[in-house]
Amino acid sequence: MKRKGKITVTITIGLSCLALSIIMFMQFKLVNETDITSIENMREEELRTELGNWKEMYEEANTQYEEKNQTLQEYKEKAESDTETSALVNQELERVNLLLGKTNVEGEGIVITLQDTTTDSEGNILSITNDNLNIIVNELKLAGAEAISINDERIINMSDIFMINDNTIMLVNGQRILTPYIIKAIGDQTYLESTLVGKGGSIDELTKQGFDIKVEKSNKITIKKYNKDINSKYMQ
Amino acid sequence: MVLIAILIGCILGAIIGTNAPIISYTYSSYLAIAIIAALDSVFGGISSVIKKNFDLKIFISGFFGNAILAILLTILGQKLNVDIYLAAIVVFVWRMFTNLGIIRRYYVEKWTDKLKAIKKNRNKTNENNENVS
Structure with a gap:
């Protein structure tokens, strides 16, 4: 009975040591492979949230840009029609001036x-x-x-x-x-x-x-x- | 016997661990805290074996429970933006030193006893020799 208990104890402790060293070595490898200095001690989580924030901001800016672009387009069209009408009016005016004798x-x-x-x-x-x-x-x-x-x-x-x-x-x-x-x-x-x-x-x-x-x-x-x-x- | 088991476990674990796939860096902090918890459990187990009050259920539940609790605390700390894992590390390391102290004392006492016994034996034999001579 005592001997059996000792064997189970030994096996349990051996298995726990096995699990412990497995994760330990995994962690060692991970730490070795990861270039920590390059991310300047920033945790990935922080970086991820930062990235998310930037993405959101980018999206917002993009939508704003599109809206502005649209209004700009509208203004441009307006201006174009305005210049067209003003050109027509100008032409008319010139013609009238010519007929009235107000030009050389x-x-x-x-x-x-x-x-x-x-x-x-x-x-x-x-x-x-x-x-x-x-x-x-x-x-x-x-x-x-x-x-x-x-x-x-x-x-x-x-x-x-x-x-x-x-x-x-x-x-x-x-x-x-x-x-x-x-x-x-x-x-x-x-x-x-x-x-x-x-x-x-x-x-x-x-x-x-x-x-x-x-x-x-x-x-x-x-x-x-x-x-x-x-x-x-x-x-x- | 226990020492041999520990050695075999560590070597096997090292071999498997080095060949295991790399996990994401995101989980590295959780893994680290789990390692500390498991280390504490192993030391606790060894000390309990020495004290001869080893219980398999308590050991296994402690091994996994401590690790999981530590990981959960770390996650909570990240969510609250408080480094709770530091507290867990302090507690585990404290307990590790305590258990290590128990183990150390046990073996030192054992050795001193052995040395004393040897000395006694030598004295005895010397006396015997003198008596013989």
Whole structure:
């Protein structure tokens, strides 16, 4: 009985020693294999939680980034449409300005130079009147002129051509102009010229009266813009 | 007899342990505390064998129970962010020293007894020789 008990004791202690040394050597190996300094004494658990935190943060940042990206895209689209509309509006504005005479324009046309005074066969001194200029301008308009100026005073829809002070001072757009009168017109050269110089045309008439008038065709005429403000006070 | 068993167990364990697969580093702290608990149990077992009050049930329950309790304490400590395993280590090491003290005392006493006996024997024989001569 005693001997049997001793054997069991021996076996038990031997087995426990076996288990103990197994896990001990496993642990030794583990500690040997693990590079502890590289993780700077941080436990894996901590590292894992840290990693989890970072992942979460990354995900959050990512979603935020995506949201921002989306809004940015929306803004971009908006801006694009805005620029489109603004470009259209700009184009319209330019066109309107061009038609109103608020821009310098270039194009083919004719230049008419009128010397103010002449003496007819009976010795009377004749001079160009506002009526002559009005008629010329009207004829140019009739012939399809798109832009007209007299001595760089742009003729717009509300322009006036008028003589004051006993028909001695010529006003265009309320501005005094002096001889020689240079009328520039942009339009079809042939039409303009033929309308004016052709038989019954005003320049034809004036030449017959003895005025010194030159008509030149040109492929590139620059007509300056109307240099006052166009205001409306009573129109609504 | 017990000493031989311990030796054989340790050597076999070392061979198996070195060939065993590596476990994750995560469980290393639990394993360490389990080792300390098991070591304490083994020393306790040896001392109880010496004191001749060895109980198999108590030994086995102590061997596993201590290890499991130590591991659980370590896990709890990690969850609470308190190093409870230090307390377990202190207790186990304390007990290890106590048991080691018991074992040491037993063997030292045994040896001194043996030496005394030898001396006595020698004296006796000397006396006998003198008497003979």
